Amino acid sequence: MGGENMLMPQRNPGQQLLYWIGMYGQYLKIYCKTLVEYRADTIISVLAGIMVQGSTLLFLAVIFQRIPQLADWNFYELVFIFGLAATGKALNQTFFNAPFSLHGLIRRGQMDVMMARPVGVLFQAVGHSQELNGVGQSVTGIAMLCYAAWHLQLNWTPWTLLYIVIALISSAVIQFAILLTISVTSFWVLEVRSVIYPVNWLYDFTRYPLEIFHPFVRGLLTYAIPYALGSFFPAAYLLRPSGYAWAGWVVPLGAMVIMLLAYSFWRIGLRRYSSAAG
Template structure:
């Protein structure tokens, strides 16, 4: 059966609707496995809450850290935590790609009229991301109400753009690593450390060594999806470039990752072969 021909706009709406079906299945999973969902939410609260306790202890002794106040630090942490949870919830495909290839599921995906990467994303929602997403948003709103920042339509819109840009940057970086599975048998020993690097961007880059700042800005650009958008919202005069730089970076790294995916997919050999 041949897939119906669609123009670019029709294809976009088709994919949005298709992903909506994946999300429905995901929501049904959350409802069906209520105990697991409750545990995931509780784990997210504990994980994020422990970091807030750590920051509180630090700021009891140090009023400012690298010129950043307590609630500014909490805001930076909240945006980064929400973005990471968003990535984990809806863009977790890099962590499941190896399994799809080894189990032969990629063979099935490649004969369907929807792209294999889209299907990989649709099948890869992560249950544990829900708890961290909820607590991250609560922390972000809580800190945002206490910092000296004017909340306008633009700042709200930019916050949404920054969160999705960050999720896409994380996805693209990790996809670039996981796509190496098409050439290397085992890649998980690399993808997890690269993922953990994002945790550094929950804090101001000013407190880290210049080498680490350069790594997180220019090599693995996690800071472009966490610290810099938060810094722009808090201090727009100093970080005005982030208004366009963050979404532009997300677009570039996604295109690069997709290009590598396309090359790797051509190299893929069926497990049945």
């Protein structure tokens, strides 16, 4: 990733990929040590995530005691949609929380130090951005997925399992790319947190079928801020493949395109960066 001020050793693409994987593995090792060392914080975070997601599941159960379907989706389908979206959000928080720290890195001058290292600035920011709260939410999200899938009697094939993995990675990448695009404006403006948090909260809308929302909201979450591409649509494809067949290839392709655009904007912002000491 961009922003190197020092020459890196020449490697072929395969060696470079292994290098990045190994480097990120070191960051994950530090993260795991943090989870073990701060056991109380880890336990509280896990329990908090379970309680938050569990309360939503209880809310859905109460709603469906009074209505059999919501916009033609039954209870277990909604739980499946919610579980997939929640797990994608948890993965983003756990591994790609860097957009929330970028503002501080710039204002405190830490980016000056990061730019002097022979590793991309964005890669370093991602490596240091793991969030404890995502652990509990991922546990609950996966449990909800399995619970709903069991009741729905989904046809589990190797492609189904592979697509769930692809969908979850795509969801985390799409969220990261959208929030990164907003946080990059920190290179030009003093305060972006008043924007990045509301945009992040919009993701919660995609935990429910888009049909229940106003057409404006559906368009917003599909085209302008395409969170639905990494949450509702892949879940709908797994539940109703005949009606959402296009999502099988649009979801991963869309994630790559959105990430490429966000990374291009990141490189533009990084070139405009001037030292905090300047």
